[in-house]
Amino acid sequence: MGQDGPGDLTMVPVSMGTTIVATTFNGGVILAADSRTSSGAYIGNRATDKITPLCDNVYCLRSGSAADTQAIAGYVQHFIAQHQAEENDRISVKTAATLVRTLAYNNKDNLSAGLIVAGWDKHGGEQIYSINLGGTMTQVPFTMSGSGSTYIYGYADKNWRPNMTQEEAHDFVQRCIRYAIAWDASSGGCIRTVTITKDGVKRVFIPGEEIPPCFGELPREARVG
Amino acid sequence: MLPRPTTHSKALGPGVAGPELAVATSAVLDRPPQPGAHLPLSGAAPCAVDPASLHDPRQHTKYPMVTGTSVMAIKYKDGVMLGCDMLAAYGSTKRYKTTQRMYRVNSKCVVAAGGEISDFQHICTLLDELTTDDFRTDDGIELTPQEVYAYLCRVLYNRRNKFDPLWNSLVVGGVAPDGSFLGMVGMIGTHYTDNHVTTGFANQLARPLFRERQKDDMSEEEALQLMYDALKVCYYRDKQSINKFQIAKVTHAAGVSISEPFALDVRWDYKKFAEPTKWAVGAW
Numbered sequence: 001m002g003q004d005g006p007g008d009l010t011m012v013p014v015s016m017g018t019t020i021v022a023t024t025f026n027g028g029v030i031l032a033a034d035s036r037t038s039s040g041a042y043i044g045n046r047a048t049d050k051i052t053p054l055c056d057n058v059y060c061l062r063s064g065s066a067a068d069t070q071a072i073a074g075y076v077q078h079f080i081a082q083h084q085a086e087e088n089d090r091i092s093v094k095t096a097a098t099l100v101r102t103l104a105y106n107n108k109d110n111l112s113a114g115l116i117v118a119g120w121d122k123h124g125g126e127q128i129y130s131i132n133l134g135g136t137m138t139q140v141p142f143t144m145s146g147s148g149s150t151y152i153y154g155y156a157d158k159n160w161r162p163n164m165t166q167e168e169a170h171d172f173v174q175r176c177i178r179y180a181i182a183w184d185a186s187s188g189g190c191i192r193t194v195t196i197t198k199d200g201v202k203r204v205f206i207p208g209e210e211i212p213p214c215f216g217e218l219p220r221e222a223r224v225g
Numbered sequence: 226m227l228p229r230p231t232t233h234s235k236a237l238g239p240g241v242a243g244p245e246l247a248v249a250t251s252a253v254l255d256r257p258p259q260p261g262a263h264l265p266l267s268g269a270a271p272c273a274v275d276p277a278s279l280h281d282p283r284q285h286t287k288y289p290m291v292t293g294t295s296v297m298a299i300k301y302k303d304g305v306m307l308g309c310d311m312l313a314a315y316g317s318t319k320r321y322k323t324t325q326r327m328y329r330v331n332s333k334c335v336v337a338a339g340g341e342i343s344d345f346q347h348i349c350t351l352l353d354e355l356t357t358d359d360f361r362t363d364d365g366i367e368l369t370p371q372e373v374y375a376y377l378c379r380v381l382y383n384r385r386n387k388f389d390p391l392w393n394s395l396v397v398g399g400v401a402p403d404g405s406f407l408g409m410v411g412m413i414g415t416h417y418t419d420n421h422v423t424t425g426f427a428n429q430l431a432r433p434l435f436r437e438r439q440k441d442d443m444s445e446e447e448a449l450q451l452m453y454d455a456l457k458v459c460y461y462r463d464k465q466s467i468n469k470f471q472i473a474k475v476t477h478a479a480g481v482s483i484s485e486p487f488a489l490d491v492r493w494d495y496k497k498f499a500e501p502t503k504w505a506v507g508a509w
Binding site: 003036038043047182184185190203216219222 | 264488
């Protein structure tokens with residue numbers, strides 16, 4: 001901003017100023033994210049996939065520096081693959097989250113990454129673990145992270161409740177992302193959701209033009225060009 | 226600007242009362258009106274703390290707070306067209322979604338701004354004073370866009386010299402008897418005129434489109450479509466923008482018209498957007 005032109009982009013880190021939300025429901029978890037990756041004010045990728053599989057039954061949501069979260073996810077995918085081969089069984093969500101947390105904690109000075117690890121396993125059912133910047137890991141029934149999450153604390157406080165049905169939970173997280181996108185410049189694009197239950201994984205993609213407009217924006221019918 | 230009486234009530238105190246008063250009050254004698262580049266005559270002095278008492282001559286924009294993003298403008302057959310979105314961002318928050326970043330100076334000239342909105346509002350006040358002066362002279366003569374452009378260059382450059390810039394990138398567009406006019410003035414006083422001008426992200430994103438497709442004799446439909454495409458790409462790739470735009474047209478025939486807010490048909494329904502990692506599970 002300021003002088004003409006976006007300035008020197010070579011030194012601006014690629015970050016997923018973002019909105020990520022995860023909630024448990026009766027029988028599984030839903031992870032939701034926006035799709036914007038920006039370096040400074042430039043949108044490097046408007047269709048990012050921030051929901052990354054760590055293994056078949058455990059996915060993670062990435063926020064913060066794109067490079068750092070990609071690196072952590074890559075390492076953990078490798079460790080989990082090895083672990084599952086040795087155990088000949090699916091990894092538990094808690095173990096997967098602990099692997100992420102170990103990397104985040106031991107490298108805390110050099111990383112800028114906030115991850116949410118969520119999944120379903122036969123021991124504990126649906127679980128979500130939130131791993132913050134310093135490496136703190138907490139198990140939570142609902143969490144959100146990223147720059148856009150600040151705009152939806154009020155909405156989430158009012159509307160989240162435990163033991164929702166899958167449809168209610170999907171509607172809830174989709175609205176969370178939508179309302180955050182309305183205010184946060186670092187979040188935008190499309191809404192992606194991933195639902196994990198004991199029966200497997202389901203992906204939903206809501207393209208940007210199908211997101212209903214929020215306050216101050218114009219209705220879809222009014223679009224030209 | 227010469228000191229002039231203003232439209233404010235004389236009761237507002239020192240700095241506002243002008244030479245019309247037959248007998249100057251003691252308040253006026255103590256603090257006669259002192260216009261300057263950073264204090265327009267219209268009502269500012271009573272509302273501003275004396276800068277000398279703060280021991281800091283700079284009292285305005287050190288960092289931009291509420292900002293507008295790119296502006297783009299092209300010449301076409303009938304005149305000029307300017308386009309920009311309607312967002313005023315507060316850092317990374319998309320705070321105000323119905324800000325008009327264009328200002329109609331007179332029936333022949335429009336100024337649009339990116340950058341700090343409060344400084345743009347101040348510039349609008351300055352331009353309003355000039356236009357009001359013209360109106361009072363009552364001879365039908367209005368400022369040409371070239372004159373507005375030259376005035377804004379001087380204002381911005383002089384503020385920059387005082388290390389107290391107006392944090393804006395301005396586009397001046399209009400029509401004059403000798404043809405259409407488009408100029409850009411930056412916050413440090415850099416200025417140029419051309420057949421298409423852009424500020425902010427549009428420099429990188431819209432200018433290639435304009436170089437390719439803009440012609441001075443393009444029709445209004447072609448110009449509008451080019452403008453839509455340029456606004457669209459800026460919306461896709463600039464995070465501080467929203468899908469709500471205005472286009473201002475200045476033509477020889479019909480003068481200035483600033484459109485109602487409209488949205489563009491944007492596309493996210495590409496197959497590869499839906500599942501970018503389909504064939505590379507575990508990738509991003």
